[in-house]
Amino acid sequence: MRVCKRYEFDHGIKGFTLGWSLAGPPLMAVFFYVFDRVMIDTGQSRMAGESLAIARRHRVDRVFLTHHHEDHSGNGALIHNALGAEIFGHGLTREKLKKPYKILPYQHYVWGTTTPVEVSPLPEFLETSLGRMIPIHTPGHSLDHLVYYLPEKGVVFSGDLYLGDRIRYFRADEDMGTQIDSLKKVLALDFHMLLCSHNPRESRGREHLQTKLNFLETLYGSTIELWKKGVPEKEIFKTLGLKEDYFIKYFCCGNVSLINGVRSAVRHYEACRKQN
Template identity: 30%
Template sequence: MIRVDAYGPVLKLQVARPVFGRPYYHTAAYWIDGLLVDTGCAHTAAEFVQAVAGLPVAQIVNTHSHEDHIGANGPLQQARGCRVLAHRDALPILANPRLQYLQPYRRYFWGWPEPSHGEPVGAWVETDHYRFQVIPTPGHVAHHVALYEPDQGWLFSGDAYIGGRDVAARPDYDVWAIIASLRTLAALPAQKLFPGSGTVRDNPGEELARKAAQMEAFGAEVRRLRAAGLSVGQIKRRLLGREGRLTYITAGHFSGANLIRLYLD
């Protein structure tokens, strides 16, 4: 499933694999002036290529190498000859996506991407009419980057920002780096946020700062409870309650217990 929405000259391409006719676990890519920011997942790659068939695509920038952001890289590169740019440390996974282990739920919802040839992204990415600053935003993964167009105030944040209250996490996140990256993005005079979730926001600085503060306060409480002698399980139950559906769908790869442990690292 793919849905296309326009925000001025920016097109949002929101993708998800339907399960029994209902789409689950959306992710979003964006097209602007011949540039694609991410390309969705492998299960929607053919539909994605068709969706941009009438648009110029000169280059792709991947915010990071997770399978739900690089899924149409290979087919697009083969069909259109476009360049693929990403953080240097993401390039081996673009070239051989199976270097990145996918748990069964990830294979089911997003699938194994085809290989693509990537090049290191520089400090800036230019299109015919726009110029994007490349901002390192580690935490979700160490090689994550965001794009910021200062003249337009557009911020393409990938998964550096995930809205709402966190109740579960993967064990490989770096929550303290996520907080630092959120503060970096909050300091920008951005007028519109285009995140990997697809929930586009106006004037996002306050929300980015609020999310960073919320995470920091949660981490402080986790550490306070740990210092008081509570176990990870006791802290999780006090602050988060029982594990939710996501923990069972992912066989524990996402869990509240993981989230608590991350703040104790």
């Protein structure tokens, strides 16, 4: 099944959600956004034809990546080669996309691979028809993660910083403590529209982001409180009453699970403790 839906947001911003599966509804669809010949992320290579057609229809000449993950960067090379669009991203994104990188079988199935592409460095701010757009480094979900902020319109393109008010699973390489810091950084901004790559919030975006921060801070604090008492990670998971989605965990080869959140909190705490 192939899914391609279009959404209209304020200020002429268009959102497109793409999803793919062999049969039945896609496991995880992904949004990208277009305005003023600008594209925020590109969608997954499993939906290359749809992504390129949308970029061509809107005469996209600049693509801004939130991070290197294949559901965000998957069609960057295609759009660059077909339309001559310049691809921008964080310096770490540029290094990651210089050559092919390994992904797990579930990532191949759900999204497909990313073709290497030259990524241009980002200026301090970008001029658009909606005013200045400011890239802000927000690591935690990935080291290279960015959000893009339109202060004049109160819009944040948040990539994978938000995802939901409560998080049901974490990638093995996520850093919860760093993500908490990134959430606080974005919450210091003045905005109302949160255009997430999987769960956009057209209104009350700041409140939704605050709810996620509250959730993560509670989970982090509860985890570390038990860890300091010598409780092992698996027992922390049980004590906190957390429930694992075993289908997701095993389908993703353990790379995505809720216990990864407990491990991430402990890893961040121990790293900070050693630094001090």
